[in-house]
Amino acid sequence: MTQSFLSRRACLALMAAAVALPGRAVASGFREITWADLIPAGVPYGEIIGLGQIDEVNDTWNPEYDANGKKVNTRLNGKAVKLPGFMIPFDVTSAGVTTFMLVPYVGACIHTPPPPPNQLVFVTTARPWPGDRMWDPVWVYGRLSAQSLTTQIADVGYRMTAQKIEVYEW
Template identity: 55%
Template sequence: MELSRRHLLTTALGFAALPNAGLANTPKLVGWDDLIPPGVPYSEIIGEGEIDMVRDTWLPEFDENATKLNPVLDGAYIKMPGYVLPIDMSTAGVTSFIMVPYVGACVHVPPPPANQLVFVDSEKPWPIDQLWDPVWVTGIMKHELQSTTLAHIGYAMTAEKIEVYEW
């Protein structure tokens, strides 16, 4: 069997494209610091605030930097760790939640700034018995400033995959 130059070239180009095809489906690993735009230090997101002596809590004052979002993440396919703060829950599990950077955020302490919170929707419910476990969430990140009764939120994701975070 004799192969033409065109056939060889087409085959070689096809194989050369294969490694890049796998990269398109690999999520970018993102940490909480990555949600803050480059050049904005965390110390400039939260102001002095005040202490509520009656409730023994600190009430932070956020400035305009708290709603500044990292432009690189809008539309990015990412994977990031966090904790689940349930919003929509049934006996099947949690289908909407706020992903927070630490346990108790928004419930036991004042909420983090908007650019440190991610609203997550998932078709597959996350088990109720695993609410205290840290998770990895994989999906497309979007800029979506929104307010809930718990906090102002800067980012949103539709979870393609949620899994237990392992150290």
């Protein structure tokens, strides 16, 4: 009968791999999606069909979209995804941004009418994103929820709790 023992070096290497693996598993366990993926297959992009309402208190225009703008891709519900976009901050502390809307292009919801609800993601994060980086394009990693929400800026079709946020570099 032979006994095999791991060398001390092999044990240390295994322990180091076990510690490093969860971080890599988090990054690799996310499916990269695009904004087009948030629209169900076969559904055209939502269009503004009516004037909507002017919110004089918040000085915003809440447009009225056709039914396509409110249709969400339920196949992504509960999926771990990675989505690029820009932040529209809601809650900012001295540590940084903790709640924001992820939007597909710069200025969405602020300088132009908001995109349709199925093109907006409401994000919360336990780790604040630094305030001096909030205008950078970002990748947001998290579990997507096809759950609507009305905010002071727009109706939103998705929610996500960010597990990781990083600068988008191209």
